[in-house]
Structures are given as structure tokens and as C-alpha cells.
């Protein structure tokens with residue numbers, strides 16, 4: 589036990605979820621803290637009677653402690669090295685760490701890797717690190733050093749990008765180890781320009797890799813609409829899969845610019861691709877003749893209170909696609925809202941199909957890939973869900 593560590597006492601009986609290894613302490617469970625605890629400090633969590641429960645990062649807010657360990661351990665270099673090594677070992681088992689065709693993958697997925705508040709995506713020789721908690725922010729240099737050691741020469745640069753996730757801390761985006769302009773990464777042999785400086789998330793949506801691969805197999809001779817394309821991920825797989833034409837749509841001009849750039853990287857001068865900067869709902873009103881449509885919108889519900897409206901949004905969006913898709917068409921439709929469950933989403937798509945009076949069969953039920961693992965004690969970690977449906 590670490591006697592220097594500050595302590596937090598739970599209310600009577602509030603240790604139950606922690607005894608089941610759920611990694612969060614909510615503010616309502618806290619009885620009192622000992623001494624002055626600063627934002628991001630590491631604290632020992634104790635029951636009302638003083639029994640040890642967990643060690644974690646303290647932060648004022650509805651999640652007061654993010655648990656790092658259920659053992660009474662010190663959070664030092666050796667701790668970070670061990671956790672990062674465990675994350676690395678899992679990615680090695682997935683065949684991602686030494687893969688000449690795929691150099692973009694997620695190495696650390698927060699709670700899924702027992703590192704709540706931390707995201708690390710690998711893009712070739714560069715790791716992009718994002719903190720979602722003050723504790724992780726304060727530990728960034730320590731973590732970055734251990735990361736380079738654990739990766740054993742596979743990465744040389746660590747870019748820190750928490751401007752959008754911790755706006756109140758005003759952390760500057762930038763390299764904290766090394767520095768490189770080489771930002772082309774590979775996914776299943778396709779090349780992507782990753783804008784880790786200004787792009788969304790860590791610069792690329794690594795989580796659709798497997799679903800993009802599946803789409804490639806359905807693209808032959810089809811007229812494809814990639815709605816909410818961002819950097820164009822699905823579009824290049826469709827082109828490689830032999831699509832007749834591919835139209836990429838996003839409301840962000842920056843996204844369309846990235847998509848055009850990525851098309852040029854992979855299929856220079858290919859006349860099959862066109863990109864449009866437009867609002868999805870408006871664009872879908874005017875379409876005709878597509879027989880493979882991808883709908884991968886941003887999270888419509890960022891919290892539970894927004895669930896009802898979000899489901900209405902998913903229904904409205906999917907109904908538009910069902911109204912317009914050609915007979916024999918295939919729809920890849922997704923939700924990345926964490927509060928929208930698989931059943932909620934399926935029900936929204938069901939309602940949309942019924943509204944459009946189409947005959948619809950589910951071919952695949954999709955989810956996040958293995959490098960975005962779900963901690964079995966933290967089911968909230970399941971966020972990405974998708975359906976592939978065949979429309980007669």
C-alpha cells in the first residue's frame with residue numbers, strides 16, 4: 589500500500605459496483621475525502637469501514653474516480669509499462685502490430701484496456717495520444733516515454749491531442765516525443781492521409797476498418813453513396829471492390845477536401861469518384877439510382893437525455909435511404925452513440941423500413957473492431973453498431 593496516496597471514502601454500501609470491477613466511482617457514492625485532493629490526483633478508494641477497494645484518478649464531476657487498478661498499487665513507470673504492454677500484447681494477438689498492409693490501429697481504448705481516460709492510436713511511426721481525464725493529461729509525458737519503450741522501435745513520435753477533449757485545461761496539441769510530417773497510414777493496403785493536427789478524433793476513424801472491408805465485397809458493379817464520408821474511408825474500399833461509381837458526401841468542407849486528397853492517393857484521376865459538400869438530409873431528398881448506401885452519421889445522442897430525439901433522427905435518416913435505394917440495394921447503416929443500444933438501433937431501422945414500406949432483410953450485424961475492445965465489467969464501452977440490410 590502507498591501511504592502517501594490521498595484517500596477517498598465511499599458511502600456505506602456504495603462499493604458494490606466496484607466489487608464487480610466496474611471502473612467508475614460516481615459523485616453520489618462519495619462520502620468524504622481526506623486532505624486536499626487536486627484535480628487529476630491518484631487516490632485510494634476505501635469503503636465506509638476503511639477497506640481498500642481501488643486506486644484511480646480523481647476529478648470533480650459525475651465520474652469522480654476513474655479506476656486504474658483494483659490492487660493496492662503505486663501508479664508509477666512500472667504500472668504504465670505493464671498496462672501498455674498488455675494492450676500491445678492484445679494487438680499483437682489481433683495481428684495488428686507488425687502488419688505491412690495495416691499501419692493504423694488503436695493501441696489503447698480507454699476502459700477497454702483498463703486505462704480509463706486514455707486513447708492511443710498508432711499511425712505508422714507516430715502514436716496519437718488523447719486524454720479524456722485530467723489524471724491522464726498530467727501523466728502524459730510518463731505514459732509517452734513508456735509507450736515508446738513498449739513499442740520497441742515500432743514508433744518514434746508521440747503526438748498529444750487533447751484540445752477538444754479537455755478544453756478547460758487548454759492543452760496545446762503537439763509532439764511530446766519526436767516530430768514527423770509523415771502522416772500517410774495504411775489500412776488493408778489503402779493509403780490515408782491522417783490530419784492528426786486538425787482532424788476529428790485522432791485524425792481518422794480507425795473503428796470502421798473491418799466494416800469497410802466487408803463493404804468492399806459488396807461493391808462490385810454498384811452505384812455507391814458514402815454518406816457522412818469524413819476522410820472517405822468507405823469510398824476507397826468501394827472503388828477497389830469494383831464499384832461503378834462512388835459519391836462521397838459530408839457537410840464539412842474540410843472533410844471533402846480530405847476525401848479528395850485520399851482519392852488522389854489511391855486512385856489518381858479515377859472518374860468514378862465524386863465528392864459533394866452538402867447536408868445529408870438535403871442530399872438524400874434529391875437522390876435516385878444508388879444501390880449501395882452507407883450511412884455513418886456522428887453520434888446523434890451524446891448523453892442519455894438525448895436518446896429519444898436521437899432515435900427519431902436515426903429513423904428519419906434511414907427512412908430517407910429506404911425510400912430512395914434501388915431495388916436489390918444494400919444499406920450499411922451505423923450508430924456510434926454509446927447510449928443507443930443494439931436493440932434501440934435495430935428498432936429505429938425497423939421503423940424506418942416500415943415507414944418506407946420496403947421488404948428488408950438483415951444480412952450482417954456489425955460492431956466495433958477488436959482493437960476497440962469492451963471491458964466485460966464496463967458494458968458502456970460498446971458504442972458502435974451497424975446493420976447491413978438487403979432491400980428488395
Ligand code: SAH
Nearest residue numbers: 793816817818821838839840867868884886
Ligand atoms: N464514415 C466516416 C466517419 C464519419 S464521422 C469514416 O469512415 O471515416 C461523421 C461525419 O459526418 C463527419 O465528417 C461530419 O462532418 C459529418 N456530418 C455531420 N453532420 C452532417 C450532416 N448533417 N450532413 C452531412 N454530413 C454531416
